[in-house]
Amino acid sequence: MSSKSLHHKRSFSSTAEPTSDGVRLAGDDAESSSYPMEAPDDLRSRIFRLRLPKRSATSVIEKWIAEGRKATAPELRNIVRDLKKSQRFKHALEISEWMRNHQESELSESDYAMLIDLITKVFGVQSAEEIFEALPPNAKSCQVYTALLHSYSRAKLVEQAESLFERIKDSNLSCNILTFNEMMTLYTSVGQLNKVHVVVEELKRRKISPDLFTYNLRVSACAAVLDIDGVKKILDEMASDSNSDDPWSTYIKLTNIYIAAAHFPSSENSLVESDKKISQREWITYDFLILLHAGLGNIQTVSQIWKALQLTSQKMSSRNYICVLSSYLLLGKLKEASDVIDEWKQSKVLDIDMSDTCSRLFDGFMKVGSIDTAETLREIMRQKNFKITRSTA
Known part of the structure; x- marks a missing residue:
């Protein structure tokens, strides 16, 4: 059975139960064709006017084409991304599937990675795994492998993730730091902190440049076992990293001040304030901030950071x-x-x-x-x- 027919058999049947949209799929029920006259009549608007997940985005695309209009891959790709941002995963997956069935020659690595991610959100990890294995070899890029690895990581499926990671390492694919970050994120989330170091040694062996998120994951692993000496070593690596830029330099300077100082600088520019200037992804972990301030005896700031952590979505x-x-x-x-x-x-x-x-x-x-x-x-x-x-x- 071909990968397409396998997926078509599973996709959006009347008995399928998605895991994220929270409703039973009811097949390709078309949305009402009557739209307000004042509303824009383009493909994106028609799809976004679908109010219920059981309504079919596929039917909207087919009706659009039957009217003699075009549904280009770039336009559909943008619609998929916007639907995903709106957490309308079922409709986004329908469009991604339609593209795979009708525009396969135009699909990119990102399109296949998006497909794996959406299948995970709607049908679960096992379905994503089945579709991944059914993909043709030329579609299994490192980005697509990493998308499945991300699915395993979020579900905390350590054995499956480790098996896939070995396949990635044994392949001839050229992978970037994102793949290694996924494994470190998984190990940190399940408390297997000793394995974070193993991943770090592997990326060093492969001469893959870390990003700031890599360093933050390593800091988090050290903070979890109260290893301040380990944190100092990581900061030294960051300071000597030729890829560091101004935000990294500011980050390193401030954290080293907090480790070495016997008191807080007189300036109001504390690490807590400075972290507002960089992205959430680049933030040093709350755990490490708490340890730094505790080491300096600043009970008030420790309590403030703890309250801030409780107010986040983390x-x-x-x-x-x-x-x-x-x-x-x-x-x-x-x-x-x-x-x-x-x-x-x-x-x-x-x-x-x-x-x-x-x-x-x-x-x-x-x-x-x-x-x-x-x-x-x-x-x-x-x-x-x-x-x-x-x-x-």
């Missing part, structure tokens, strides 16, 4: 809780630590096993006489299925 992790708890313990702020413990207990965070670090925290609270906080931490470890080691047994 999903909280065990690593975040452990980082701020370590900081409060270091600063002797046991009431604040107790409050964080209570918040963690009520959360549904189950993503990272930080048993060793939690064990050290437990010992720390016991040594300062904060028995209730230590016992609550022990309860959280059991609740989160962390292994109880050392004196916590």
